[in-house]
Every structure is written in structure tokens, then in C-alpha cells.
Amino acid sequence: MTLKFYNRRTVLRLSTAVLATLSTAGCLSGQASSSLTVTMPDDHTFEPKTATIETEGTVTWTNESDIQHTVTAYEDEIPAEAVYFASGGFESERAARNRVTEGLIAPGENYEHTFDQPGTYGYCCIPHESSGMVGTVRVR
16 A cells, blocks of 8 residues: 655645635525526427526527427516517517417527516427426526
């Protein structure tokens, strides 16, 4: 068995790195962010299904699948003071559903929205809503 001895400077450097890593890991879990990416993978889901951000935070939805998707807010699942959001720039859920092809996000493309009101926002992908492609944004 070989014993290795480290000088004081090496031990201090390693200790500092370990402490910095542990303290950062604790801070990142469960915290809200000012920007967040939600992906749309091949399995007809939003990842994460529930996103948490700060007020004035921006969510970017990125289509990582091989098919087109939408991001469409449920009008009855957003705060009363909130601005409606949907890919395609629609001002209502009805318009988004009636003109769904105008709101499609192509593979590799993005859609983003900045949330200026705290609350809970429910949304879906219209073409894959029946497959359970729904999500939630919580704004603190």
C-alpha cells in the first residue's frame, strides 16, 4: 500500500473546490430562475412538465423532436391580469386553435414568452394535447 502525502496548499485548494461545488449544488435545486428552457422531445412531452421562474422571467420552448408542436396557453388557466401567450402570436386560445398551423414550431425552432405576472399558467401543444402534452409555468 502506498501512502500519498499532500502539502498544505494542495489540501486547501482541493477543500475550497469541494466546498464551492457543494454550496452551489444546494443553491441550484428548487430555485426559481429568470430564464428557463423547456424542451419538446420526441415523446410528446414538455420537459420539465412544470417550470418555475421569477416574475419578468422568460421561458424558451425548444422543439427537439422531428415533428411540429405548439405552445398554447389555456385561457382559463392563467392569472386574470396576465397577457395571453401562444406560439404564432395569437391573442386568444380560440384563435390559436382555429389557426393551429400558423402556431406550429418546426423541429429545431424556439418560442419564448416573458411572464410579468405571478401565478400559475397552464398550456398545451394543440396537436398532441390528447396524448398528454401539457405543461405548467409557475411564476413567483
